[in-house]
Amino acid sequence: MKPVKVGLLGLGTVGGGTVSVLQRNAEEIQRRAGRGIEIAIAAARDLDKERPFDSSKIELTTDPQAVVSHPEVEVVIELIGGTDTARELVMQAIANDKHVVTANKALIAKHGNEIFAAAQKQGVMVAFEAAVAGGIPIIKAIREGLAGNRIEWLAGIINGTGNFILTEMRDKGRDFADVLAEAQKLGYAEADPTFDVEGIDAAHKLTILASIAFGIPLQFDACYTEGISHITPEDVEYAEELGYRIKHLGVSRRTDSGVELRVHPTLIPYRRLIANVDGVMNAVLVKGDAVGPTLYYGAGAGADPTASAVVADVVDVVRVLTADPENRVPHLAFQPDQLSDLPVLPMADIETAYYLRLEASDKPGVLADVTRILADLDISIEALLQKEPAEEAASVPVIILTHRIREGRMNDAISRIEALATIQGKVTRIRLEALDA
Amino acid sequence: MKPVKVGLLGLGTVGGGTVSVLQRNAEEIQRRAGRGIEIAIAAARDLDKERPFDSSKIELTTDPQAVVSHPEVEVVIELIGGTDTARELVMQAIANDKHVVTANKALIAKHGNEIFAAAQKQGVMVAFEAAVAGGIPIIKAIREGLAGNRIEWLAGIINGTGNFILTEMRDKGRDFADVLAEAQKLGYAEADPTFDVEGIDAAHKLTILASIAFGIPLQFDACYTEGISHITPEDVEYAEELGYRIKHLGVSRRTDSGVELRVHPTLIPYRRLIANVDGVMNAVLVKGDAVGPTLYYGAGAGADPTASAVVADVVDVVRVLTADPENRVPHLAFQPDQLSDLPVLPMADIETAYYLRLEASDKPGVLADVTRILADLDISIEALLQKEPAEEAASVPVIILTHRIREGRMNDAISRIEALATIQGKVTRIRLEALDA
Incomplete structure (x- = not known):
């Protein structure tokens, strides 16, 4: 199936982000949408500005009319902001039978009623997920x-x-x-x-x-x-x-x-x-x-998060244009013939950080033995906590947080630690995820 | 347009919740979906059990086959759980050209690949938002x-x-x-x-x-x-x-x-x-x-939150059955001719709690005057904080948290407080929302 051609109004922060995301994730997006998405034309105020993306295959113009009336463009993405020119261009795009995706909250809040009525009448879609809370799919x-x-x-x-x-x-x-x-x-x-x-x-x-x-x-x-x-x-x-x-x-x-x-x-x-x-x-x-x-x-806000919502809206539109209604959104997000055979990793191959708790004999040299085992396996210690022994207990709890490491390596370390004469019973191991993004 | 008829497999916790939500929010749901949703038939193990909902218009049966083969049912909602009988019934429903909505995570995780392939071939929808994280629309x-x-x-x-x-x-x-x-x-x-x-x-x-x-x-x-x-x-x-x-x-x-x-x-x-x-x-x-x-x-989890996801899936299906693809989801969630003329309230009519900060002369009786004004207007105090005066300052800050009250009443209170000779300058007012749900 031929790619869907889209036209872009505005190549500022969000416009640039949208081009980047569409280019960078082109394959992933096509697997989801069932069809490629191609930016045919983009209108910007300054054509000579350096762009942080490949614009070699995009027709650049200073004339927004060329976008909303482009014969091959099926979806117009409005990212110029403001309410006057944007309103005119969106209404023209609708009149020209183009679907519209916009991130323009002022436009929708002020002129949405009029725009939606026009779109309804014309039988085109208007999507505006990016207008509220950037990348959060709240709408x-x-x-x-x-x-x-x-x-x-x-x-x-x-x-x-x-x-x-x-x-x-x-x-x-x-x-x-x-x-x-x-x-x-x-x-x-x-x-x-x-x-x-x-x-x-x-x-x-x-x-x-x-x-x-x-x-x-x-x-x-x-x-x-x-x-x-x-x-x-x-x-x-x-x-x-x-x-x-x-x-x-x-x-x-x-x-x-x-x-x-x-x-x-x-x-x-x-x-x-x-x-x-x-x-x-x-x-x-x-x-x-x-x-x-x-x-x-x-x-x-921000270029990429807002682009995330813009592109999701474009995918929504493309899914309607491409599939029969019943199969609009694939069950598993990707088209059934586009599922990947990327394997699920065995646990030995996953990577995470660890919390370890050991019961160590209250004798000199125990910590040296344990930390030596970890060092030999290239496992870095993030924190170590030695607790007071419980009353009359022969052992003290030692807690170790490690940096991220392959689980297979950690299994090895735990076996070696458990084999130490000065360590009692099993090592308690709880995985740790920093979840930083 | 005639209502869409659905059939229910299972009237346990989630089944009961689904009936309740569909009945309770029938008008709201119809305004969103563009069409009524009617439970035509429901299969349960025990027909004599008391139900917390009106079952007078629902055909009750102990035979799940009667649901999946019901000639007027367009959507089968599977809520019996388990993977054997549920799988068979879902596959039969699909073969009978019914769309399927399920909350069954085990069924999808284990037999989803097979079920989706069958649905794809038959041209029916299978939706399963309720299978993961209950009411959160994470899928x-x-x-x-x-x-x-x-x-x-x-x-x-x-x-x-x-x-x-x-x-x-x-x-x-x-x-x-x-x-x-x-x-x-x-x-x-x-x-x-x-x-x-x-x-x-x-x-x-x-x-x-x-x-x-x-x-x-x-x-x-x-x-x-x-x-x-x-x-x-x-x-x-x-x-x-x-x-x-x-x-x-x-x-x-x-x-x-x-x-x-x-x-x-x-x-x-x-x-x-x-x-x-x-x-x-x-x-x-x-x-x-x-x-x-x-x-x-x-x-x-829970009856109502899971039902929220089940009903959302049913609305998704009904929107596809009802609208042309371009107008599947209305711009403002509700069908354009179903928007309400419920007015936006003037601020004097909203209700919230308040944080008030006053600068009071460091003299006896000030607090009595202020609290008297609030009492006269039936405004309850939730907390009161009197701070130390700043060095050489002639006034002390007093902070008051109130219970919820109409803003008009609070405006009145603030004017009266500001008119007190012992209060300096304007009252700072910040609204307070407990956001408890």
């Missing part, structure tokens, strides 16, 4: 994954800049202006930070989430928006003393008389999982009547 | 939401019973057998707990997740499985001392030589979000090359 989760629920409320940390600032204020006792300046230096905040710190960006996203959760039209103008610039280090500290963290939340709740739709700084109990979502990360908590509370966590 | 997230990524690894707490036991062991220093007995009394653990505590249940789920993440056939027999019964309170305590928590994790990682597929107790750094997933809750951490780490959290 799909609410719209499809929780479709059996009556959603009661949702609350989200949906602006990374604001969360970074509040996290720094709490961790280091610094004040708002100070941290904002740093965030601007690090590139986490724009030169004009209003959109982020005054909650406008979060309000765009919350507007979209609330409509999907409660089945109401998009009503951005009705969203209450309060920023975080008035939060003082004292407030952060007092909140902490009382058992709370301050987060910039978007909250939407269904009541009998209407829907609450509000973005503002919010104290939340520090023991809640979402209170521990720090730095630039995003998370959305959704409470359904059947499922109870669910939480979705991940990167809310 | 949809990986299969569709992260479709642009090369998945690098995933790690999940995917057995609630095991997580409950390990959480209790840590919180209370109790030993395994002791907590297991309590879990059995509470109904969190089966009389024969082997499936849960030895990791077999988790291995079924991990097998499914790994196939979807890495595009390999289901290979349950290749999964390494180690239980938690040998974990001692000492190990839990030593791990804690070193900065780790012990969780029963399913881990799957892609390496150049193969896929790691293993369930075992695992130390993880206590600062990771997933280390703080406690009690019977589940969570899955997925690392994609583009999106980075993402986490999905929610209830992994």
Whole structure:
């Protein structure tokens, strides 16, 4: 089957990320979508700029019209941002029978009702997973994954800049202006930070989430928006003393008389999982009547995470264009004839870190013997803890954390350690995963 | 459009939950799916058992064959568990041209390859979101939401019973057998707990997740499985001392030589979000090359949470049966003609709790005045904190946490407080949400 041709509007941060991900994961994506995805044309303001990806097979143009009217393009990806030009181009793409994928939260929050109606009429798809919480598939989760629920409320940390600032204020006792300046230096905040710190960006996203959760039209103008610039280090500290963290939340709740739709700084109990979502990360908590509370966590911005959502939407569209409806999404994510024969590794070949607990005779030289065995097998020790012997016990517990090593090697080490005369019984071995990403 | 008729195999815990959710949320579900969903027939072992739902319009039978061959049933929901009879019935349903929704992890992990091939050939859908992590839409997230990524690894707490036991062991220093007995009394653990505590249940789920993440056939027999019964309170305590928590994790990682597929107790750094997933809750951490780490959290078992996933799958099927492919999932989750005119509430009508900070003159009677104003407006105080005055300051900060109250009432209270001669400047007001579910 011929690849699906897509056209790109915008080659900035997210545009560049989208090209990178589509190129880098081309084979993986084709195995999932059942068809290749090819960027035929891309519109950018400056054609001479150096790009961190291979643009040799992409027709570059400064004319966005050439993208939305390109005869071979089936999917237009809108990544230019803003609401005026973007709206016009998206409406034209729809009129030209193109499917549209967009990451533009302002566009959807303000003009979504109009855009969706046009798409519905024209029989084309409009997908916008990347518009809310970057790479977290939160729109799909609410719209499809929780479709059996009556959603009661949702609350989200949906602006990374604001969360970074509040996290720094709490961790280091610094004040708002100070941290904002740093965030601007690090590139986490724009030169004009209003959109982020005054909650406008979060309000765009919350507007979209609330409509999907409660089945109401998009009503951005009705969203209450309060920023975080008035939060003082004292407030952060007092909140902490009382058992709370301050987060910039978007909250939407269904009541009998209407829907609450509000973005503002919010104290939340520090023991809640979402209170521990720090730095630039995003998370959305959704409470359904059947499922109870669910939480979705991940990167809310950045080139690659946003591209992750954009490309997922493109794959969704391609799956509809390619398969009969019943087989749209393959059971195991990849097309049945595209499963890999990559073997499942035997345990001896896996690699992880380890916690070991030994019962050692309380005699000199035991630790030397044990650490020698580990050293001989090239197993590095991360931490070692020797505990007091229990009363009248002839042995002392020794706990060792190791660095990552093949399990086969560790099995060898454990046999040798258990063979020592000064070690009693079996070695307790629990695997350890740092889960850093 | 006529409702879609479904047939139910099994009316146990999840079966009952599924009927309840479909009945309770019938209107909401129809607005989302574009079509009603009607349970035409259900097979149960005991027809005389009292049911916590209205079964007057459901044909009850002891004969599962009557369900899979019912001429009007388009979707068969398999909730009887086990792998022998369930496999036969599912294969028959497929042969009879029925779509299938199942919550049966053992069935999919062991016979999924065969079932999917049959479904593919017959042109019917088989959906199994409820088979992994109950109500968390993790299969949809990986299969569709992260479709642009090369998945690098995933790690999940995917057995609630095991997580409950390990959480209790840590919180209370109790030993395994002791907590297991309590879990059995509470109904969190089966009389024969082997499936849960030895990791077999988790291995079924991990097998499914790994196939979807890495595009390999289901290979349950290749999964390494180690239980938690040998974990001692000492190990839990030593791990804690070193900065780790012990969780029963399913881990799957892609390496150049193969896929790691293993369930075992695992130390993880206590600062990771997933280390703080406690009690019977589940969570899955997925690392994609583009999106980075993402986490999905929610209830992994129970009647209603599992039913949430079952019904979501039924809605997915009905959306395919009902709409043209391009409009399968409505943009805003609900069908365009089914949006509600529920208004967005003005801020004065929302309800939340509050953190108030006042600068009070360091004089007697100030607190009495403030608390009198709150009492007059029926605003209850949850906590009050009076801080030391800053050196040479003429005022002291007073912090008040209130219970939930309408914002209009709070605005009134704040105006009255600010009008007091003994209060300096504006009252700082930050909203507070307990987010308990």
